Amino acid sequence: MIEFTFWDILRNLLLATRWTILLSLIAFVGGATVGLLLTFMRLSSNRWLQRLTSLYVDLFQGTPLLMQLFLIFFGAAAMGHQISAWLAASIALTLFTSAFLCDIWRGCLEAVAKGQWHASQVLGMNYFQTMRHVILPQALRLSIPPTVGFSVQVIKGTALASIIGFVELTKAGTMLNNATFEPFTIFALVALLYFALCYPLSCYARYLEKKLYDAGLR
Amino acid sequence: MGPTLDFLTLLPYVSELLKGLTTTVILTVVTTLTGLALAVVVAYMRANAQPWVRWGLGGYVELTRNTPFIVQLFFIFFGLPGLGIKIDAITAAFIAMTLNLAAYSAEILRAGISATAKGQLEAGRALGMTTLQSYRHVVLVPAFARVYPALISQSIIVMLGSAVVSQISVFDLTYAANFIQSRNFRSFEVYLLITLIYLLLAFGMRRSFMLVGKRVFAYQQGEQR
Numbered sequence: 001m002i003e004f005t006f007w008d009i010l011r012n013l014l015l016a017t018r019w020t021i022l023l024s025l026i027a028f029v030g031g032a033t034v035g036l037l038l039t040f041m042r043l044s045s046n047r048w049l050q051r052l053t054s055l056y057v058d059l060f061q062g063t064p065l066l067m068q069l070f071l072i073f074f075g076a077a078a079m080g081h082q083i084s085a086w087l088a089a090s091i092a093l094t095l096f097t098s099a100f101l102c103d104i105w106r107g108c109l110e111a112v113a114k115g116q117w118h119a120s121q122v123l124g125m126n127y128f129q130t131m132r133h134v135i136l137p138q139a140l141r142l143s144i145p146p147t148v149g150f151s152v153q154v155i156k157g158t159a160l161a162s163i164i165g166f167v168e169l170t171k172a173g174t175m176l177n178n179a180t181f182e183p184f185t186i187f188a189l190v191a192l193l194y195f196a197l198c199y200p201l202s203c204y205a206r207y208l209e210k211k212l213y214d215a216g217l218r
Numbered sequence: 219m220g221p222t223l224d225f226l227t228l229l230p231y232v233s234e235l236l237k238g239l240t241t242t243v244i245l246t247v248v249t250t251l252t253g254l255a256l257a258v259v260v261a262y263m264r265a266n267a268q269p270w271v272r273w274g275l276g277g278y279v280e281l282t283r284n285t286p287f288i289v290q291l292f293f294i295f296f297g298l299p300g301l302g303i304k305i306d307a308i309t310a311a312f313i314a315m316t317l318n319l320a321a322y323s324a325e326i327l328r329a330g331i332s333a334t335a336k337g338q339l340e341a342g343r344a345l346g347m348t349t350l351q352s353y354r355h356v357v358l359v360p361a362f363a364r365v366y367p368a369l370i371s372q373s374i375i376v377m378l379g380s381a382v383v384s385q386i387s388v389f390d391l392t393y394a395a396n397f398i399q400s401r402n403f404r405s406f407e408v409y410l411l412i413t414l415i416y417l418l419l420a421f422g423m424r425r426s427f428m429l430v431g432k433r434v435f436a437y438q439q440g441e442q443r
Contacts, residue, residue, distance in 0.1 A: 059417070062374075062378075062416070062417045062420040062421065063378065063413045063416050063417050063420070064378040064379065064380075064381035064382075064392070064413075064416055065378070065381075066381040066382060066392060067381060067392070067409060067412060067413040067416060068413075070395075070405070070409045071406070071409050071410065071413060074399075074405035074406050074409060075406050075409075077405070077406075078405065078406035152283075152284065156284075156285070156286040156287070157286075159286035159287075159288050159289060160286075160288065160382070162288070163288075163382075163385060170286065170288060170289060170292075173289070173292070174292070177296060182300070183292075183293075183296035183297045183299070183300050184293075184297040184298070184300030184301060185300075186297075187289060187292050187293040187296060187297040188293065188297065190289050190292075190293075191281070191285045191289050191290070191293055194284065194285045194286055194289060195280075195281060195284045195285055198283075198284035198285070199280065199284045202280070202283065202284055
């Protein structure tokens with residue numbers, strides 16, 4: 001029987017935190033890429049594309065992330081592809097993130113006053129010129145605070161990957177707990193580590209929000 | 219050789235499904251009410267109590283908002299017994315969901331409350347209302363009406379997040395899904411069906427919230443926005 005000191009526990013949790021960070025990064029970068037694509041699909045003039053995108057967003061916002069994870073993990077197995085917990089978690093979190101980011105970004109693009117579209121048209125700009133020189137620069141500024149804020153949700157979402165067996169921070173916590181029977185210390189530490197990851201991002205998002213507000217853009 | 223879906227294998231498990239559904243619905247209804255009630259208290263005290271109370275409540279709100287729900291649940295269910303506080307799974311789920319919803323909603327409400335001009339409160343006092351009366355009618359109810367859509371979304375997020383309570387063996391919808399797929403080995407069909415039920419629950423929740431809102435905040439309509 002191995003004895004775990006407090007430092008052993010902390011060290012193991014810190015090592016597992018790497019995987020939480022990596023999974024969060026994958027989900028965020030993947031989600032942002034897919035989300036960007038979806039945002040443009042949503043804004044296209046094709047009605048079917050618009051509907052399809054809203055359906056996608058509604059589906060992912062209206063169902064538990066845990067179920068999305070299970071469906072991908074077990075769905076792939078049902079189709080005859082055994083995929084690792086790693087891959088399943090990356091795919092599920094990417095899709096989940098993309099749906100929320102698409103919704104956030106669409107809101108930002110729509111928040112730019114409609115009159116600016118007309119004004120640009122009057123000035124003889126086409127769709128892409130208007131987008132590039134008028135709408136996007138403003139929407140981008142609006143979108144940064146909520147996007148940073150959402151990254152906190154992504155980090156917290158990665159905790160669910162523990163349920164399909166991916167060893168990140170939460171799973172490391174339950175495993176250490178099974179070995180040491182010190183649930184209070186361990187889960188308090190796990191919570192503090194998540195807090196250490198998320199709180200700075202939350203504060204930064206709030207700061208950016210305030211800056212926009214002070215600039216009179218909100 | 220494509221995969222074949224067979225939903226008929228789910229038929230013998232209707233009673234488990236119903237049991238899980240009942241638990242999820244009851245947990246959601248109760249924690250939505252307790253969570254929002256607690257949120258009002260927290261939001262009020264964060265605006266009016268002594269500095270150290272405000273500081274403590276701020277810590278609670280930030281800790282809750284910046285840690286995953288599943289860790290909060292594990293801390294309450296596995297961690298607290300370490301201090302001699304023993305609670306059963308369903309109570310732990312109830313406490314965790316209430317505290318989670320309350321923290322987010324208190325923050326949402328705070329935004330609504332701070333939008334009320336101070337002069338209005340004084341006007342209420344001048345009309346002869348007590349402090350609590352004027353707070354309720356002048357600040358709280360309009361604040362609630364203002365942030366109501368955000369509160370609906372947050373309550374739905376907590377309902378969806380409650381899928382995690384299956385991990386501490388609460389027999390909710392997700393637990394039913396895990397139970398059934400361990401018996402009939404049709405995991406994909408089971409999870410597909412359960413996901414659909416969650417989707418319907420989310421939809422139903424939004425509709426009923428909006429119906430309630432229409433009645434409760436009826437006299438405020440037109441004034442908003």
